[in-house]
């Protein structure tokens with residue numbers, strides 16, 4: 001089946017098997033391997049991308065269902081070598097260890113902050129609860145999102161809380 | 167972005183820029199031209215004879231390149247295992263299946279969909295046999311899992327008898343005698359430490375290529391032990407090690423689940439060679455649940471005997487540990503890791519017996535903590551129950567029985583000596599940080615209001631840093647994979663001609679930040695900024711010998727080796743600098759990217775000049791060989807023994823049984839720290855997995871051997887919304903086991919947490935008279951405990 005969409009600002013089209021999942025289309029046809037597959041059943045969130053501005057688990061969608069859509073993946077987030085504040089937050093606050101959940105976690109966090117750039121800790125925790133991380137215990141992911149929120153509001157991010165500080 | 171290089175500094179990770187931009191390479195991202203995909207046909211039943219297996223129809227399906235069954239791979243033997251007690255796993259089922267999810271046939275096809283379709287089209291018929299799932303039933307030997315084995319109990323580990331060579335004293339009579347004392351208080355509980363599924367978020371994946379022209383394998387695998395896998399492949403295929411290159415690129419979490427050598431890795435290599443094309447397999451989440459190793463799975467009775475005023479007189483444990491159907495890497499040896507810390511931080515006689523029991527379930531092996539969370543759970547839970555029994559504060563009881571700072575090294579009854587510790591100060595710091603007295607007041611007030619609030623405390627010691635060479639004699643080595651028989655550390659440090667540094671290590675990190683930590687160790691040692699240091703790992707071609715990453719060993723063993731290699735390079739560089747400065751090598755100091763004579767900052771010579779001189783004979787001193795590198799091995803004389811104490815505050819909803827974790831405070835001690843940010847991260851993740859066991863996770867087989875928890879819906883992991891922010895601090899008690907004084911921190915959080923949470927929930931339920939609730943403390947189970955207590 002023929003499918004066309006915009007991915008990271010570029011028009012793409014391909015002939016795919018009807019059962020091809022959007023995540024496999026991104027990873028295998030377009031070689032955008034930053035979007036990961038952790039479960040293929042909608043529970044882990046590693047495959048989170050933006051479809052028409054909304055965070056979507058791309059394993060829960062067929063490629064053909066994204067016909068005509070505007071899709072953004074982790075690869076498009078930094079612009080001209082500048083990291084998105086959420087990416088910067090994950091780096092500055094050690095929001096990742098193995099990095100496998102990270103692209104999905106970052107895309108979910110961007111969507112969260114796009115809606116509300118000053119979330120409480122509780123709102124952050126509930127906002128990303130559809131994304132599983134086995135490494136970080138989420139503590140530093142929450143700090144990373146807080147950091148990014150501050151940056152997006154033009155404020156100084158809170159200092160890191162690990163022993164020894166900066 | 168801060169990139170200062172100081173040991174003890176929270177340098178931001180060098181791994182991160184690629185990972186946060188989706189540019190890290192994991193195995194499944196590799197897609198070489200012509201790659202074929204694998205799907206396994208797996209057993210839907212727990213135990214059966216295979217009466218017929220017909221792949222002919224499936225072989226005709228579109229895109230199928232090959233389908234292999236046992237006959238095709240029988241010549242490769244069973245899957246190699248390091249500890250060979252029990253039945254080894256056939257690469258593909260050999261006429262019978264022994265657990266649900268056992269691989270029966272391997273389909274290789276042009277794409278994943280075709281491979282899956284063909285796997286479903288294989289005709290197989292079973293003569294189903296009643297499986298043996300229940301541990302106690304298995305241990306009774308009423309019926310056997312494997313006819314060829316004498317008993318379902320594969321092995322029994324005892325505290326004094328686990329290693330005859332040590333000639334240890336059996337302390338059982340001492341413990342028994344203590345129980346007969348008039349003033350003895352004996353507390354006993356039967357408890358489960360349930361089976362868990364490790365669930366690295368990256369599914370395991372392997373991609374094998376074989377070039378018949380060169381006669382070489384290149385195998386990418388999401389493994390924690392690339393060298394062990396390389397050894398296993400060369401041994402299996404009768405090749406020299408140099409012709410097998412194993413690469414572990416980014417590995418998306420491991421927690422022990424990627425510390426095994428797996429049949430799928432060997433089979434992918436076999437198929438790549440047989441078909442002359444790259445072959446890739448990535449497990450589905452369901453396969454990860456049914457066919458990648460599980461952890462824990464103990465049921466046991468812990469008994470403590472002490473006086474009325476809190477002095478421990480002895481401790482006893484008898485447990486059954488579930489091994490699953492086949493023995494893989496360390497399987498039967500896992501309880502040993504618990505045995506060595508059976509007495510925890512306390513001075514008392516121990517009688518400890520663990521039977522290793524085979525059942526018709528997936529193999530168990532090392533899952534984060536591996537034997538140690540189980541051992542500490544039983545000990546710390548029973549101490550908690552004892553403190554309640556005698557009405558003494560649980561920290562006071564602990565402090566009364568701790569080894570004292572002047573008693574280290576503290577020789578335990580298991581023959582090992584705890585290296586260093588100051589347990590009471592650690593507890594004091596925690597009590598202060600958490601405002602323990604305030605928490606108890608708050609709890610009492612809440613109780614007065616009829617709320618079920620609980621404060622739980624727990625301590626732990628762990629055994630890390632594998633390892634001491636003597637342990638090779640009881641299986642802790644990679645000798646079965648054809649590698650040198652000890653878990654030495656090794657590290658290669660090379661200053662390049664442009665004064666950048668290449669560090670090559672044999673670890674297999676899966677998120678622990680080795681590229682950063684090692685850059686700090688070496689950069690600091692040489693006075694070269696971390697951004698000029700590149701750390702290479704996870705590639706058997708780059709490093710001749712690697713043990714991998716597990717058992718919180720990497721920094722304590724390989725880090726120590728790298729540190730010593732750094733000192734050697736510095737010594738040589740000092741000779742060259744002295745030559746260039748016309749000074750004496752012993753007077754040279756390194757600072758800010760260059761060297762000068764101590765006490766006189768000028769003249770100085772930059773690392774650029776030293777490095778250049780090192781690589782050209784006419785500018786280096788005559789007695790110094792060309793080049794500027796060193797490769798060092800490090801063999802620790804003892805394991806390391808990190809420790810800590812934690813406090814949890816919980817509230818239980820009496821109407822629903824829901825447990826809310828309100829606060830979690832930990833003071834851990836892993837000796838010296840290289841990067842506190844990374845240390846914190848390791849503890850956070852460890853705590854979350856401990857909370858996972860305590861409150862959420864449970865790998866369940868029904869009595870027919872069906873795995874009921876094969877998806878993330880049935881096997882819930884803690885989410886961000888389930889956890890609070892953690893409050894951490896540290897005490898620092900360096901070890902003298904290695905030159906950096908570091909102990910390791912990968913498993914601390916997990917080992918310290920599960921009992922702390924359960925102790926808190928039992929504390930919350932104390933007014934109702936509840937003495938114990940088995941994990942996981944999901945609402946239904948807690949609610950039932952409340953109902954039973956209320957009668």
Ligand code: FES
Pocket residue numbers: 036037038039040041042043044045046047048057058059060
């Ligand atoms: S891969 Fe899509 S939710 Fe897990």
Ligand code: FES
Pocket residue numbers: 095096097098099100101102132133134135136367418419677
């Ligand atoms: S960083 Fe490893 S799963 Fe989140």
